[in-house]
Amino acid sequence: xxxxxxxxxxxxxxxxxxxxxxxxxxxxxxxxxxxxxxxxxxxxxxxxxxxxxxxxxxxxxxxxxxxxxxxxxxxxxxxxxxxxxxxxxxxxxxxxxxxxxxxxxxxxxxxxxxxxxxxxxxxxxxxxxxxxxxxxxxxxxxxxxxxxxxxxxxxxxxxxxxxxxxxxxxxxxxxxxxxxxxxxxxxxxxxxxxxxxxxxxxxxxxxxxxxxxxxxxxxxxxxxxxxxxxxxxxxxxxxxxxxxxxxxxxxxxxxxxxxxxxxxxxxxxxxxxxxxxxxxxxxxxxxxxxxxxxxxxxxxxxxxxxxxxxxxxxxxxxxxxxxxxxxxxxxxxxxxxxxxxxxxxxxxxxxxxxxxxxxxxxxxxxxxxxxxxxxxxxxxxxxxxxxxxxxxx
Amino acid sequence: xxxxxxxxxxxxxxxxxxxxxxxxxxxxxxxxxxxxxxxxxxxxxxxxxxxxxxxxxxxxxxxxxxxxxxxxxxxxxxxxxxxxxxxxxxxxxxxxxxxxxxxxxxxxxxxxxxxxxxxxxxxxxxxxxxxxxxxxxxxxxxxxxxxxxxxxxxxxxxxxxxxxxxxxxxxxxxxxxxxxxxxxxxxxxxxxxxxxxxxxxxxxxxxxxxxxxxxxxxxxxxxxxxxxxxxxxxxxxxxxxxxxxxxxxxxxxx
Numbered sequence: 001x002x003x004x005x006x007x008x009x010x011x012x013x014x015x016x017x018x019x020x021x022x023x024x025x026x027x028x029x030x031x032x033x034x035x036x037x038x039x040x041x042x043x044x045x046x047x048x049x050x051x052x053x054x055x056x057x058x059x060x061x062x063x064x065x066x067x068x069x070x071x072x073x074x075x076x077x078x079x080x081x082x083x084x085x086x087x088x089x090x091x092x093x094x095x096x097x098x099x100x101x102x103x104x105x106x107x108x109x110x111x112x113x114x115x116x117x118x119x120x121x122x123x124x125x126x127x128x129x130x131x132x133x134x135x136x137x138x139x140x141x142x143x144x145x146x147x148x149x150x151x152x153x154x155x156x157x158x159x160x161x162x163x164x165x166x167x168x169x170x171x172x173x174x175x176x177x178x179x180x181x182x183x184x185x186x187x188x189x190x191x192x193x194x195x196x197x198x199x200x201x202x203x204x205x206x207x208x209x210x211x212x213x214x215x216x217x218x219x220x221x222x223x224x225x226x227x228x229x230x231x232x233x234x235x236x237x238x239x240x241x242x243x244x245x246x247x248x249x250x251x252x253x254x255x256x257x258x259x260x261x262x263x264x265x266x267x268x269x270x271x272x273x274x275x276x277x278x279x280x281x282x283x284x285x286x287x288x289x290x291x292x293x294x295x296x297x298x299x300x301x302x303x304x305x306x307x308x309x310x311x312x313x314x315x316x317x318x319x320x321x322x323x324x325x326x327x328x329x330x331x332x333x334x335x336x337x338x339x340x341x342x343x344x345x346x347x348x349x350x351x352x353x354x355x356x357x358x359x360x361x362x363x364x365x366x367x368x369x370x371x372x373x374x375x376x377x378x379x380x381x382x383x384x385x386x387x388x389x390x391x392x393x
Numbered sequence: 394x395x396x397x398x399x400x401x402x403x404x405x406x407x408x409x410x411x412x413x414x415x416x417x418x419x420x421x422x423x424x425x426x427x428x429x430x431x432x433x434x435x436x437x438x439x440x441x442x443x444x445x446x447x448x449x450x451x452x453x454x455x456x457x458x459x460x461x462x463x464x465x466x467x468x469x470x471x472x473x474x475x476x477x478x479x480x481x482x483x484x485x486x487x488x489x490x491x492x493x494x495x496x497x498x499x500x501x502x503x504x505x506x507x508x509x510x511x512x513x514x515x516x517x518x519x520x521x522x523x524x525x526x527x528x529x530x531x532x533x534x535x536x537x538x539x540x541x542x543x544x545x546x547x548x549x550x551x552x553x554x555x556x557x558x559x560x561x562x563x564x565x566x567x568x569x570x571x572x573x574x575x576x577x578x579x580x581x582x583x584x585x586x587x588x589x590x591x592x593x594x595x596x597x598x599x600x601x602x603x604x605x606x607x608x609x610x611x612x613x614x615x616x617x618x619x620x621x622x623x624x625x626x627x628x629x630x631x632x633x634x635x636x637x638x639x640x641x642x643x644x645x646x647x
């Protein structure tokens with residue numbers, strides 16, 4: 001079975017482009033050009049150079065000695081938290097800004113929840129000298145003040161999304177409406193492996209540098225280019241898509257996806273889409289999403305702002321349905337405890353999103369000779385206020 | 394014959410009205426339909442509210458959100474519309490996003506529409522090709538038309554394809570924009586209306602998005618079979634109420 005996207009833009013039953021006709025020309029232009037552009041030697045050279053000299057790639061594959069000892073297995077961390085701007089998000093925004101330039105676009109829009117993707121977008125727009133507008137839920141603007149300030153310093157305009165629940169899904173709706181209203185000069189940089197085809201595939205490709213590096217790094221460290229387990233947190237799923245990408249069709253590798261259970265799967269305050277979602281359409285993609293029996297999209301909850309998306313990318317919906325990946329969900333409390341554990345055992349303060357992934361070590365047994373690679377997708381600076389409140393630091 | 398086809402045979406410019414079912418009050422659906430028919434409206438699009446209406450501007454979004462708060466659901470709307478054909482003769486079109494229809498079950502949805510006497514459906518986020526591959530058979534079985542949108546950015550080859558596969562009418566979106574009232578149309582729009590008119594499509598066109606008053610209605614219907622008003626009507630409903638619908642229609646048509 002092939003777990004990559006097919007020529008029609010589907011991952012098994014999921015994906016496609018369920019978009020209003022008003023968006024058709026925009027999406028068609030991108031669909032017809034993204035692979036061609038990404039394959040141009042000039043594009044590759046510029047992309048690779050920026051990843052190296054600007055983002056700071058390759059990121060280390062770090063053997064976590066103390067964690068490995070405690071859990072009696074081999075734990076590696078792919079250090080995406082060391083990327084410029086503090087998370088893997090920038091891999092994608094670099095790729096997309098280069099695509100936008102080649103399509104002749106002069107204006108960039110983006111959505112953001114916690115603000116990480118917004119910051120990564122504002123950063124590359126500053127780098128290229130392109131106008132940048134970031135849509136952010138009115139509630140999130142209040143909750144994520146430092147990232148709002150960062151975007152402003154970087155020269156972006158932050159526009160509040162005031163409709164619906166005033167959070168990430170509404171910011172995404174507003175960005176899509178902006179794109180409908182500005183079809184010619186604007187490129188929409190989506191931050192995760194969600195949205196209509198070709199976005200899930202395009203974003204996954206730009207994030208695939210993560211597993212591309214793991215291959216040669218593991219070869220050098222362990223004498224084989226694949227791990228036994230890959231573990232990542234999944235909100236929309238972009239860091240996970242990058243971690244899994246080059247191993248999707250390699251059955252020697254077990255794939256584990258960690259979702260946010262929030263206050264518990266049955267509490268009504270959760271973001272565990274695989275457990276709670278049903279097949280439907282969100283933001284132009286057929287996937288699993290949390291909704292009422294009447295088909296209204298519901299508001300997810302997680303203590304980590306980056307995981308509270310009511311859907312999951314179509315690649316992940318397919319990995320779940322086909323049982324290619326194991327899905328587990330971790331409640332707020334365990335994720336927060338892991339934020340502290342990773343800090344004190346390895347000297348790495350992770351983003352709360354990232355901390356969810358590590359809790360897999362408590363949920364599941366691993367053998368001593370097995371190699372586990374975690375995506376350490378982001379650093380915890382942005383979450384300090386939450387950590388301070390939670391642990392009364 | 395489908396009521397939409399019958400209506401489009403009449404030798405007149407059509408006025409169609411969109412409203413969100415369940416707004417301003419949950420039980421307003423039937424009274425609004427009755428008043429619209431009495432006022433001489435030719436066709437109605439009944440909006441099935443959705444939590445995340447991508448293609449809609451602030452007015453329709455807000456009315457959708459309010460309708461959902463009022464308790465509107467797909468099942469509730471169908472229940473309200475049971476027996477509607479005893480009172481209403483004009484064509485009725487349901488307009489809504491695909492996800493609530495999927496959750497209701499497409500087959501069941503089509504079957505309920507048929508038994509109520511709904512003539513057609515508009516689903517902005519269901520692309521033409523997906524419809525043809527997966528759902529057309531079902532719609533045909535239940536005698537339902539599915540109408541598609543075109544915009545100023547739609548290529549001529551795609552317009553011709555949509556014309557070929559369309560039933561009823563083609564919904565011409567007036568500008569590159571989400572829904573919302575505008576007070577005038579600029580040259581770009583008028584040029585676009587003329588460009589489409591000269592294509593001599595087989596399917597009649599009606600123009601929607603941005604129609605709000607007598608002037609925009611006239612500009613649009615001069616170059617097409619008629620026009621659809623949504624946001625401006627919803628704003629009127631909110632301010633003036635269901636009883637005064639006749640005066641709104643009069644202000645458009647004179």
